[in-house]
Amino acid sequence: xxxxxxxxxxxxxxxxxxxxxxxxxxxxxxxxxxxxxxxxxxxxxxxxxxxxxxxxxxxxxxxxxxxxxxxxxxxxxxxxxxxxxxxxxxxxxxxxxxxxxxxxxxxxxxxxxxxxxxxxxxxxxxxxxxxxxxxx
Numbered sequence: 744x745x746x747x748x749x750x751x752x753x754x755x756x757x758x759x760x761x762x763x764x765x766x767x768x769x770x771x772x773x774x775x776x777x778x779x780x781x782x783x784x785x786x787x788x789x790x791x792x793x794x795x796x797x798x799x800x801x802x803x804x805x806x807x808x809x810x811x812x813x814x815x816x817x818x819x820x821x822x823x824x825x826x827x828x829x830x831x832x833x834x835x836x837x838x839x840x841x842x843x844x845x846x847x848x849x850x851x852x853x854x855x856x857x858x859x860x861x862x863x864x865x866x867x868x869x870x871x872x873x874x875x876x877x878x879x
Contacts, residue, residue: 747828754825758835762817766809766839773805791850803852807859814839814867822875829876836868 779785783794817839818832825831843860846852852860 747826751825751828751831754821754823754828754831755834755838757824758817758819758821758831759838760817761820762813762835762839765816766813769809769812770806773802773809777802777805788849795851795853803856804859807856807863810839810843810860811863811867814864815871818868818871819875822871827875827877829872832871832876833868836864836871839867840864 777799780794780797784790785794814836818835821831821835822829840861843864847857847860
């Protein structure tokens, strides 16, 4: 029992690291393709709100893609490391969802993007759960 709990905990931690690295990589590619507007200080929340209105729609879809792929990769890794225990991946998906909610509360995103984030993250977790969350 203790071994299963430890394996699940390690799976969650490593899955979260994998997921966040994937998100950073995909968002980095998105920022390379669609750089922020010139002169915007990315550390100033007020300027980020202004920049969000000027960012093209494909760049916003790139962020949703990053959240989907990060959740899928992180939850899959967590499930596999935890011995195909689905709870590990579900916890990773919920943490990514919580972080995206925090992000959207800190920087004003369009409403459609909030719904898209919810769908993308939950779908990524669902796919990881179906693929790697059950013993076969």
